[in-house]
Amino acid sequence: MSLLVNTVFLILVGQLNMLQALLPITSNDMATEETPSFLCKLKFLQILDLSDNQLSGPIPRCLGNFSNSLSVLKLRGNNFHGTIPFEFPKGNSLRTFDLNGNKLTGQLPKSLVNCLKLEVLDFGNNQIEDTFPHWLGSLPELQVLVLRANKFHGSIGRPEIDASFAKFSIIDLSFNNFTSKLPAEYFSSWKAMAIGNKNKSEAKYVGDGYYQDSVTVMNKGLEMKLVRIFTVFKAIDFSHNRFEGEIPEILGNLGSLIVLNLSSNSLTGSIPPSFGKLTSLESLDLSGNKLAGRIPPELRSLTFLAVLNLSNNLLEGLIPQGLQFDTFTNNSYEGNLGLCGFPLSKRCEDDVVVDHSPPMETEDSGSEFDWTAMSIGFGCGLAIGVVTGIIILWNELEYLVRTIRIKYLISRKQSIN
Numbered sequence: 001m002s003l004l005v006n007t008v009f010l011i012l013v014g015q016l017n018m019l020q021a022l023l024p025i026t027s028n029d030m031a032t033e034e035t036p037s038f039l040c041k042l043k044f045l046q047i048l049d050l051s052d053n054q055l056s057g058p059i060p061r062c063l064g065n066f067s068n069s070l071s072v073l074k075l076r077g078n079n080f081h082g083t084i085p086f087e088f089p090k091g092n093s094l095r096t097f098d099l100n101g102n103k104l105t106g107q108l109p110k111s112l113v114n115c116l117k118l119e120v121l122d123f124g125n126n127q128i129e130d131t132f133p134h135w136l137g138s139l140p141e142l143q144v145l146v147l148r149a150n151k152f153h154g155s156i157g158r159p160e161i162d163a164s165f166a167k168f169s170i171i172d173l174s175f176n177n178f179t180s181k182l183p184a185e186y187f188s189s190w191k192a193m194a195i196g197n198k199n200k201s202e203a204k205y206v207g208d209g210y211y212q213d214s215v216t217v218m219n220k221g222l223e224m225k226l227v228r229i230f231t232v233f234k235a236i237d238f239s240h241n242r243f244e245g246e247i248p249e250i251l252g253n254l255g256s257l258i259v260l261n262l263s264s265n266s267l268t269g270s271i272p273p274s275f276g277k278l279t280s281l282e283s284l285d286l287s288g289n290k291l292a293g294r295i296p297p298e299l300r301s302l303t304f305l306a307v308l309n310l311s312n313n314l315l316e317g318l319i320p321q322g323l324q325f326d327t328f329t330n331n332s333y334e335g336n337l338g339l340c341g342f343p344l345s346k347r348c349e350d351d352v353v354v355d356h357s358p359p360m361e362t363e364d365s366g367s368e369f370d371w372t373a374m375s376i377g378f379g380c381g382l383a384i385g386v387v388t389g390i391i392i393l394w395n396e397l398e399y400l401v402r403t404i405r406i407k408y409l410i411s412r413k414q415s416i417n
Contacts (some may be wrong), residue, residue: 117141123146149176234258255277269292271286287335311334316339
C-alpha cells in the first residue's frame with residue numbers, strides 16, 4: 001500500500017466498480033458513500049475524476065494539497081454539500097474544474113483567478129449564490145463556463161479588460177436570476193465566437209493532449225452531452241433569467257455561433273436584422289419574451305438553422321417564406337397573435353408572398369388616389385361631353401326652325417301672287 005501511495009502519478013476513476021478495480025476500496029468505503037480517506041495520503045496527482053458516484057458530505061479540503069500538480073479535478077454527479085474549500089496558489093496547473101450536479105453553496109473561490117491554464121469551469125446545477133464572476137475574464141485560456149441552475153443574480157455589467165473571455169466557446173448562465181440588459185460590451189470581446197475555426201479539419205478538442213473533457217448543453221431544444229468538446233462548437237445560453245431591454249445588434253457579429261438561446265426573459269424591441277449574419281447557427285430560441293415587430297427577412301440566409309422557436313412573443317406581420325422557413329412548423333410561432341402566413345392557417349390580408357414588400361398603407365393610399373383621379377377625370381369628361389352635345393343639338397334645332405320658317409314665308413308669298 002505504501003508503494004501505491006508514494007508512486008501514483010495519474011488517477012482516473014469514474015463509476016464505483018471502476019474505482020474498486022483500480023484502487024483498494026473496501027465494501028465499507030462504498031457503503032458509507034464517503035470520499036475514500038486514502039486520497040488524502042497521496043503525494044502527487046495530475047487527474048482526479050470521481051464523477052457520477054454517490055459520494056456525499058463536504059468536499060475534503062485535503063484535495064487542495066494537489067493544486068500545484070493537478071490538471072483535472074472532476075467531482076460532478078455526486079452529493080457533495082457545503083462550500084468549495086480550495087485555495088489555488090499562483091502557478092498551479094489546473095485546466096479542468098468540474099463540480100456540476102452537487103449541492104454546493106456559498107460563493108466561487110476568488111483564488112480561481114490564479115488558474116491561468118484553466119480551460120473548463122463547470123459549476124452547474126448546484127446552489128451557489130453569487131454575482132457574475134467578471135474577475136474570471138482575465139484567464140487567458142478559459143473556453144467553457146457553465147453556471148447553469150444556481151442562484152447567481154444581479155447585472156453582468158461590463159468587462160474590466162478589453163479581451164475579457166476572449167476564448168469563450170461555451171457560456172451557459174441559464175436558470176439563474178441575472179437581471180438588467182444583455183452584456184453588449186462582453187459580446188464585442190468574445191473573439192473566438194466571432195472568428196471561430198474556418199477550417200474544421202484543423203479544429204481540435206478541448207483537453208487534447210491531456211484529457212477528454214465533456215459538457216452537457218441545451219442544443220436544438222434538447223439536453224445533449226458532448227462527450228468531447230469540439231472547439232468549433234460555439235454556444236450561448238442565457239435562458240430563464242430576468243434580462244430586459246433590447247437584443248444588441250452586435251450579437252450578429254458572433255458569426256461562429258451554433259446555438260443561441262435567450263428564451264424566457266423579458267427582452268423587448270425587435271429581432272435584430274444582424275442575426276442574418278449568424279450563418280453557422282443551427283438552433284435559435286427567443287421564445288417567452290416581449291419581442292415585437294416583424295420577423296426579419298434576413299433570417300432566411302441561415303441555411304443551417306434546424307430549430308427555430310419564436311413562440312410567445314408579440315411578433316406580427318408576414319412570416320418570411322422560402323428556404324429554411326418552409327421547414328418550420330406552427331410550434332415555432334405559436335402565441336404571436338399578429339403573425340400570419342405559412343405555416344399558420346391565418347392568411348395575411350393581401351396574400352403578399354414576400355416579406356420585404358412596401359408597407360400596406362402606402363399601397364392602399366396610392367391605389368385610392370389613382371381611382372379618385374380616374375373618377376374625377378371621367379366625371380369632368382362626361383359633363384363636358386353632355387354640354388357640348390346640347391350646344392350642337394341646339395344649334396341644329398335653331399337652324400332647322402329657321403329653314404322651315406323661310407320656306408313657309410316663300411310659300412305664302414307665292415300663293416298671294
